[in-house]
Amino acid sequence: MTWLPTGYYFSVDNPADLVRTNNAVQVLGRVGMLFYGAVHVLVAWLALQIVLGDGAQSDSKGALAEIASTTIGPVLLWTVAIGLFLFALWQYAEAASGFRYIPEKRKRVGKRVGAGARATTAVLIGVGAIKIVTGKGGTNTTGEQQELTARVLALPYGQWLVGAVAVGILVTAAVIFHKGVKRSFTKDLDMSELPDGTQRWVKRIGRIGWIGKGVAYGVISMLVGLAAITANPEESGGMDKALHTVADQPYGAALLILIALGLAAFGVYCFAAAKAHRA
Structure with missing residues (x-):
């Protein structure tokens, strides 16, 4: 058991703690969160297109299809997928051993469940991006x-x-x-x-x-x-x-x-x- 400067601790015997506290995972996971946010912004934009009568598909796959339609769509989709997978890795590590700053066990468990759900969502969107770019999935x-x-x-x-x-x-x-x-x-x-x-x-x-x-x-x-x-x-x-x-x-x-x-x-x-x- 090792104490961190913040007063929280992690166990060297717990792989999730080692992953969660790894600097590279922290940095890359936060970069991945930018892509997670970008997908939400694009879904919001597509939702506004419904109001304008465009009829665009306004969900994550619609957002991915919108990205795919650009000139550098395949490159962007691979980038989004990798970013989301990095975000998912960070969130799965948080789900396994994170939120130590929450004193109440019940609330801490709830936070971890939420992190796991976010990670799974990110993985599904990332897989969807790969399927679109490889021509193996619809929208x-x-x-x-x-x-x-x-x-x-x-x-x-x-x-x-x-x-x-x-x-x-x-x-x-x-x-x-x-x-x-x-x-x-x-x-x-x-x-x-x-x-x-x-x-x-x-x-x-x-x-x-x-x-x-x-x-x-x-x-x-x-x-x-x-x-x-x-x-x-x-x-x-x-x-x-x-x-x-x-x-x-x-x-x-x-x-x-x-x-x-x-x-x-x-x-x-x-x-x-x-x-x-x-x-």
């Missing part, structure tokens, strides 16, 4: 999710399983939303070296971002829940269908703009957190 996320939902619904107690997934997404949405409202995300940041004005800016943009992302996840949970209730896989969907569903509602354009701004704010928050996140 129709909604169709893939509906096909998966149909398979689960066909299982014994399939509706209950899909319903359980909906509840899980709803709980996740509530946690994310609450994190934004209470600004508890600041506990994961060390902003002592930032000017007061910058600290206020990070808190505001982070609050908007976490709340916006929570609302988006809440809509996804409603779609999955509706698929469970009706036993109709076509009712389900991910971020893309959720945003299109919002756009189809009364005052949907205004709501969609607010959600898009929230997702963009979350992406910008990731840029700041890449610098200020506690080690």
